[in-house]
Amino acid sequence: MYLIPIAWLYVAILVAVSEDTVVAGVLTFVFWGIAPLALFMWIFGTPARRRRQREREREALDRNDRAETGPDQ
Structure with missing residues (x-):
């Protein structure tokens, strides 16, 4: 994906x-x-940002679930 921005900047510099x-x-x-x-x-x-946000929310939910149940349950 970085090929297009690099090429664009090259042309813009020229x-x-x-x-x-x-x-x-x-x-x-x-x-x-x-x-x-x-x-x-x-x-x-944008799709990558949304994906990372969903993953962070999922991890936070998993942490909350583990904290509520406790390690001995």
Whole structure:
């Protein structure tokens, strides 16, 4: 999954370097490189975040069940 973000940043860096001024290059990199990449990673990371949250909730529930029953039961 990291191949797409790496390639996107590579292209964004090349485009930013080809700008006329440093300010234009930085703004190009931020608005055409970092911002879309952050959105992409957030959207495509949502299923993994949900999966981790469900797993944490399940572990917390298991801990509570074990605490309520006690070790000798």
